[in-house]
Every structure is written in structure tokens, then in C-alpha cells.
Amino acid sequence: MTDAPLLDGRKTEPATSDEMVFVPGGTFRMGSDRHYPEEAPVHRASIDAFWIDRTPVTNAQFRAFVRDTGHVTAAETRPDPKDYPGALLHMLQAGSLVFKPPKGPVDLGDWGSWWRFRFGVHWRKPYGPSSSIAGLDAHPVVHVACGDAEAYAAWAGKELPTEAEWEFAARGGLDGAEFAWGDTLTPGGRHMANTWQGAFPHQNLAEDGFERTSPVTAFPPNGYGLFDMIGNVWEWTADFYVPRHPAEAPKACCIPQNPRGGRAEESHDPSQPEIRIPRRVVKGGSHLCAPNYCRRYRPAARHPHPVDTSTSHIGFRCIRRKDP
Numbered sequence: 001m002t003d004a005p006l007l008d009g010r011k012t013e014p015a016t017s018d019e020m021v022f023v024p025g026g027t028f029r030m031g032s033d034r035h036y037p038e039e040a041p042v043h044r045a046s047i048d049a050f051w052i053d054r055t056p057v058t059n060a061q062f063r064a065f066v067r068d069t070g071h072v073t074a075a076e077t078r079p080d081p082k083d084y085p086g087a088l089l090h091m092l093q094a095g096s097l098v099f100k101p102p103k104g105p106v107d108l109g110d111w112g113s114w115w116r117f118r119f120g121v122h123w124r125k126p127y128g129p130s131s132s133i134a135g136l137d138a139h140p141v142v143h144v145a146c147g148d149a150e151a152y153a154a155w156a157g158k159e160l161p162t163e164a165e166w167e168f169a170a171r172g173g174l175d176g177a178e179f180a181w182g183d184t185l186t187p188g189g190r191h192m193a194n195t196w197q198g199a200f201p202h203q204n205l206a207e208d209g210f211e212r213t214s215p216v217t218a219f220p221p222n223g224y225g226l227f228d229m230i231g232n233v234w235e236w237t238a239d240f241y242v243p244r245h246p247a248e249a250p251k252a253c254c255i256p257q258n259p260r261g262g263r264a265e266e267s268h269d270p271s272q273p274e275i276r277i278p279r280r281v282v283k284g285g286s287h288l289c290a291p292n293y294c295r296r297y298r299p300a301a302r303h304p305h306p307v308d309t310s311t312s313h314i315g316f317r318c319i320r321r322k323d324p
Contacts, residue, residue: 172222
């Protein structure tokens with residue numbers, strides 16, 4: 001275990017409810033100067049106390065929401081051609097992105113070598129039109145766009161966490177540690193999260209026991225008693241993406257403006273200037289993060305993702321800023 005100091009304000013025994021854990025407020029060193037440039041610079045950030053879901057939202061929990069509200073996810077909705085100028089009309093059908101491993105090594109700069117947009121894929125049919133979530137009630141819900149996550153949160157009387165709140169919780173009381181559990185990826189050879197072992201994207205050794213998602217309590221919790229803050233699925237946050245952290249962050253007690261600390265155009269994909277789709281920060285990495293690709297299975301790691309796009313490796317969890 002790392003000898004990094006505890007985060008300011010950590011309680012020895014965090015309070016818990018049936019589904020949520022109390023995370024005390026405090027100040028911590030957010031970000032990293034040792035990895036991807038968007039994680040820099042390390043800076044001190046302060047937050048107020050909050051409650052956070054013990055696990056990512058599961059298929060069972062999302063099913064209850066859909067039954068109660070009749071919510072139809074983005075992946076189940078045909079896109080409006082007006083929102084996607086220049087798009088091929090035959091591609092504007094309901095569906096989502098599914099990971100498909102290639103048969104051998106490919107250019108790691110070409111994500112199209114392993115992602116496929118498939119019609120008829122959504123949270124109930126996560127791998128193809130003939131698939132189902134039978135037996136996956138305890139797995140995290142996937143194929144949820146940001147709006148779907150926000151709709152669930154509103155129904156549950158909760159919100160999405162800010163990036164700072166999420167990272168503070170993920171660190172589990174350790175300030176400056178590389179991972180949510182310390183400074184070693186697999187201490188004593190033990191896998192602490194659902195990540196990729198082998199040469200991504202074609203060789204999945206599944207040494208941690210899972211080729212895809214895993215039950216949300218399959219791996220040890222962090223110091224706050226939170227499961228799956230690292231690996232399994234990426235998680236949506238409330239923050240719009242900017243390419244670097246500010247040198248010093250304001251107190252992150254509430255949802256930031258769009259986007260925090262940056263110009264509005266920076267929250268869009270610069271490679272598609274004609275399609276103005278904002279991007280939110282996702283955190284935590286997923287079961288597709290590997291040592292040879294996307295080493296983002298760390299609390300400091302962050303990635304931009306279009307708010308309208310769902311995939312087979314992005315989910316979410318919620319917070320409350322008042323007692324549940």
C-alpha cells in the first residue's frame with residue numbers, strides 16, 4: 001500500500017446508507033504530471049462533503065428507472081439528420097458502439113479497428129441485436145449517453161458528480177497515489193480492478209477473470225468503501241471537457257459552468273467542426289484499458305466523450321450533496 005498521505009478531512013469510518021457512501025469534503029492534489037497531458041497540471045482542489053453511489057448504476061437499477069418512467073435511451077432513438085450535417089442517411093439509425101476485437105495487431109491510432117456502430121444495440125442488448133442482459137443484473141448498465149445518465153439521476157433525486165468530486169472519491173483517502181489502492185497496479189499479483197491484460201486490442205488474456213464487464217462488487221472497494229471507481233466501465237461526470245486543468249481550481253462544491261475554466265469551443269471535437277456536439281469528462285477507465293493502450297485506470301486520468309454517444313464500456317454513478 002502506498003505511503004501517500006491521507007486526503008484532508010478523511011474519516012476513519014465513512015458513513016454509509018444502503019446504496020451510498022458519505023465522502024467528507026477536503027482539499028487534495030488533483031491531476032497528474034506523469035501521464036497524459038490532459039491530466040496536468042497537478043493542482044490543489046477543494047470540495048464539500050457529499051454522498052456517492054457505492055457502485056456504478058447496474059442493469060437492475062436502470063431497469064427499475066425505465067419501468068417507472070418509460071425512458072427511451074439515446075441508443076434506442078433514431079438520430080435527427082439536422083443534428084448531423086453531412087452524415088450518411090443510412091447510418092442515422094438507432095444503435096450504439098460495440099467493442100469488436102480484431103484478429104491481430106492493428107494501428108493503435110485507428111480506433112475504428114475495434115469499434116463498430118451496430119444498429120439495434122442498446123442497454124438491453126449490449127453486444128448485438130440478439131444479445132440480452134439475462135444474468136447481468138449486477139453488471140453496470142452500458143450504452144447510456146450523458147442525457148440518459150442525467151435522466152436517471154434526476155429520477156433518483158441525485159446528480160452526476162463533478163470531475164473533482166469523482167476524483168476525490170476515487171482516491172479513497174490517498175493523496176497522490178498512482179491508483180485508487182496504492183502505487184502498484186497488481187499488489188502481490190492481485191488484480192484490483194477489471195482492466196485489460198494482454199496486447200490490446202486483439203489479445204485478451206482475461207487474467208482478472210473477465211473478458212467484458214464484471215459484477216460491480218467483483219473487485220475490492222477503495223478506502224471509502226466504493227467499488228469499481230477504477231476499471232469495468234468509464235463513468236460520466238458533470239464537467240465539460242477542456243484539454244488541461246487550470247493551474248488552481250475553484251472550490252468544486254457544485255456543478256461547474258459550461259465548460260469549467262475554458263472556452264466553450266474547447267468542449268467540442270475539433271476534428272469535426274461542422275458537428276457541434278459537446279464533450280463531457282469521463283473518468284475511471286474501463287475493462288478495455290491496457291498497459292500498451294489507454295493507461296487510464298487511475299483516479300487522475302480523464303477523457304473527453306461526446307454527450308450524444310453511447311458505448312459498451314461507459315456507465316455512470318450518482319451523488320447527493322444532502323443526506324439521503
